[in-house]
Amino acid sequence: MSKIMVVDDAQFMRVRLTKLLTGHGYDVSEAENGEQAVKTYRAARPDAVLMDITMPEKDGLEALAEIRSFDPGARVIMLTALGQESMVIQAIKSGAKDYVVKPFDPDRVMIALQKVLG
Amino acid sequence: MNVQFLNPFVEAAFMVLESEAGVSAKRGQLALRRSAATADDITVLISMVGQVNGVALYGLSEDTGIALVSRILDQPFDEFDALAQSGIGELGNVITGQAGNRLAEAGFEAKISPPTMVLGKGTLISTLDFERLQIPLETELGTIQIHLALREA
Ligand SMILES: [Mg+2]
Numbered sequence: 001m002s003k004i005m006v007v008d009d010a011q012f013m014r015v016r017l018t019k020l021l022t023g024h025g026y027d028v029s030e031a032e033n034g035e036q037a038v039k040t041y042r043a044a045r046p047d048a049v050l051m052d053i054t055m056p057e058k059d060g061l062e063a064l065a066e067i068r069s070f071d072p073g074a075r076v077i078m079l080t081a082l083g084q085e086s087m088v089i090q091a092i093k094s095g096a097k098d099y100v101v102k103p104f105d106p107d108r109v110m111i112a113l114q115k116v117l118g
Numbered sequence: 119m120n121v122q123f124l125n126p127f128v129e130a131a132f133m134v135l136e137s138e139a140g141v142s143a144k145r146g147q148l149a150l151r152r153s154a155a156t157a158d159d160i161t162v163l164i165s166m167v168g169q170v171n172g173v174a175l176y177g178l179s180e181d182t183g184i185a186l187v188s189r190i191l192d193q194p195f196d197e198f199d200a201l202a203q204s205g206i207g208e209l210g211n212v213i214t215g216q217a218g219n220r221l222a223e224a225g226f227e228a229k230i231s232p233p234t235m236v237l238g239k240g241t242l243i244s245t246l247d248f249e250r251l252q253i254p255l256e257t258e259l260g261t262i263q264i265h266l267a268l269r270e271a
Pocket of ligand 1: 008009010052053054055211232
């Protein structure tokens with residue numbers, strides 16, 4: 001069973017994503033900002049991450065870079081309301097495997113996850 | 119305040135409300151204001167910093183907030199609790215993010231802040247020396263007031 005970490009500052013989004021993922025049989029851990037995401041990643045070593053960008057403490061792009069620095073194989077999918085080209089390019093350069101723009105589309109999220117999990 | 123900043127927000131709000139809550143919206147009468155905004159039951163504040171600077175506010179009644187999150191999560195809420203607050207904050211985040219994407223395409227890149235929420239009607243929210251555009255969006259679940267106090271950098 002694959003372990004997925006959900007990172008979003010909105011409790012509402014974490015609840016929605018966790019519902020979706022546990023419904024598909026995944027094991028889910030949660031973090032509510034970039035700082036916590038890095039810590040939880042180290043401890044839980046999830047198989048894939050769904051990462052928001054706009055968050056307090058540390059944003060999702062910083063957390064992505066930090067996670068990839070100690071685990072170059074980390075599979076991180078960005079899931080954010082920000083879709084500017086500059087953001088997408090920065091995320092892909094920092095090692096994001098996919099980039100999904102909100103509003104939240106459950107099918108799009110599941111396809112992205114199944115693709116990175118192979 | 120540059121009026122070309124308005125449409126990206128209106129289009130983003132229409133798209134996000136439709137996609138998240140299956141609600142269609144109609145734009146009401148646009149107004150330009152210099153006085154402070156009066157808070158609704160719920161007001162979401164999100165700042166933008168970059169080639170556009172300032173703040174976007176989203177005001178709505180508690181009934182509208184509860185109706186929206188009930189639709190989005192497909193589960194009834196009877197009070198505007200922490201989860202519901204988080205849902206409305208996130209709605210503001212997604213609308214502002216989508217507006218930001220449209221502004222970036224028009225040549226105005228900006229970062230957005232996490233949402234802040236003012237609860238309780240009647241508080242005055244001053245955007246100081248920023249002029250403010252106010253446009254109501256009418257939906258079957260109630261009105262959402264968008265206030266924009268934005269300026270080109
Ligand atoms: Mg966020």
